[in-house]
Amino acid sequence: TLSCCLYLAVAVFSGPATIFALAPENEVTLHPTTWLSENKITSVHLPKGRTRRLYFTLKKKADLMSVTVSPCAVPIEWSLAVRTLKDKPPKKPHWTSKKSMPELWWRGSGREVRIHTYTGNAVDTYTGPAYAPASIYILRLKSNEHDTQVSAYLHEGMGPSGVFPELPSDPRVHTLGVGMTSVTLRWAPSSSVVVKDGRHGNRPYYEYCVLVDRKHNRRSLCAVREGVKKERKDEQMRQRRDKPGKEIVWAPIKDWWWQRSDAPEDRETSTALLDNFEDPGCVCKDVESVCTVSDLLPDTQYYFDVFVVDRVNGTSMAYTGTFARTHEEARPAVTSLREGQVKWVTLSGTGSGQQRERLFGFKPRGWQQNGLLTMHTCNGTSNVKVTVSSKDQELTSQEVGHQLAQIWLHGGPSYLIQLQALAPDASSLPIPKSGSDKFCLRMQASSAYHRRAVPVFPATLQIKSFNKLRTCNSVTIAWMGTEERSLYCVYQRQIPNDAGKHSSTGRCLDPESRPANQRVLCKYFQELNPRRAVTTAVIGELDPGALYVFDVYLMRRWGLPIKYHSKMMRTRSEC
Secondary structure, rough: OOHHHHHHHHHHHHOOHHHHHHOOOOOOOOOOOHHHHHHHHEEEOEOOOOOEEEEOOOOOOOOOEEEEEOHHHHEEEEEEEEEEEOOOOOOOOOOOOOOOOHHHHHHHOOOEEEEEEEEEHHHHHHHHOOOHHHHHHHEEHHHHHHHEEEEEEEEEEEOOOOOOOOOOOOOOOEEEOOOOEEEEEEOOOOHHHHHHHOOOOEEOOOOEEEEEOOOOOOOOOOHHHHHHHHHHHHHHHHHHHOOOOOOOOOHHHHHHHOOOOOOOOOOOOOOOOHOOOOOOOOOOOOOOOEEEOOOOOOOEEEEEEEEEEEEOEEEEEEEEEEEOOOOOOOOOEEEEEEOOOEEEEEEEEOOOOHHHHEEEEEOOOOOOOOOEEEEOOOOOOOEEEEEEEEEEEEEEEEOOOOEEEEEEOOOOOEEEEEEEEOOOOOOOOOOOOOOOOEEEEEEEEEOOOOOOOOOOOOOOOOOOOOOOOOOOOOEEEEEEEEEEEEEEEEEEEEEOOOOOOOHHOOOOOOOOOOOHHHEEEEEEEOOOOOHHEEEEEOOOOOOOOEEEEEEEEEEOOOOOOOOOOOOOEEEOOOO
């Protein structure tokens, strides 16, 4: 009584691991024993670090036998041993009825021989002759990584069992073609699919299943399903992470005792039809040995596995998988921008490819590795998205319209400038005619500006006129400047008296491209107080009663000139 109490106390405070440690590896337990039935797939649950045993005997007339073990998600160790006796145990033993049949075999004299061992996660089959009639076979299974599920199958006699599909002599999966978003695969056909082309209802008995994975190849469909279950379980755990935990209920000691048993558990059931299994997500499910996998991502590595599936017996065999990397997405050519070069770019708001997107590269001069990028659109109502990156890292991104935009380049030795046309708002704009959706923009990159910020714009780009100072041959205009010393140039051009208000100068017309006789004057101006940064100019030698358009340009050597809004004025007819 004292020893029993001591044993129960140790079991309660140490858990099931202590109970399991009390039983040596070769000790035969007094619990119900798992017998491996012939021509029946038996599923066995393997707890981590524990050895499970399955026993079987052969018929008298059996000359040959085969044992097939199918691991699931992790590698396992399994071995097959045979214990031979001189005489079989009596059918009615005189020992107590609590003794299991394998224990009766151990009571007699004999020897045990290990005939096969395997370690891995692939389907493995042992085929060999039967031993002496008075023999019992022991199949030992063990998983050292974590809990898993395996299947075992026993077949007696010559020839294949017919339960597992047959693989060809070359079980490799070959790659026929690789594209940017698709991969074409080919493999040698299985004799099971070619010869045994029966049908189960409206579906064939055998078919191929092609799976795609971005992590690694799979050796069995069971591993695929276990991976799906694990992902779902992890997702559920993340959702329940913030919820309060439930009270832990300890199982009675008798549950620990029976858990040590090698008896079949509830999870050990024969495999049913594959139709009852969860669909692993085959991208190709057919009897043809060619498959094209589409809708892939460019420049991405994928792993491809092919399984030949027996839908009647619910078994499958895996080909040797392969992997391939899809091609990179086609990128437009990168155009180099020279120092201070004014570049005209034409884009389309509704086109594709190079019509909507352009790439430019710029490398600043000097050791500072800084630069100033200026740009604006010249016609149309569409905007342009400008993205600047360096060494595959995005630095800035913004939209640019008809207003002059300045982007300060810093943080890298060279810069990639991506221009992408944005479609206009269809709700507020009329549908453009053919070719009218194209527009151009002007851009310039320069490293001559050495300050740590972009230049300051004038407070307003409006030109003000003074009616009281208007005469028959002169007008007076004024505009806002900046606190930086800059050069301002005034241009004029005479237009017909009946010209409308649309006679203003285009915002992308360069001062250098205008006739020399249109330039009236150029002057330097600087005012440190932004509120008082106003300068004036008196333009004379005009014709009485004539209509003129006046333009002012802020000239800069490190960026595009800033054009003020055109001002239309008429001189007095009588003075």
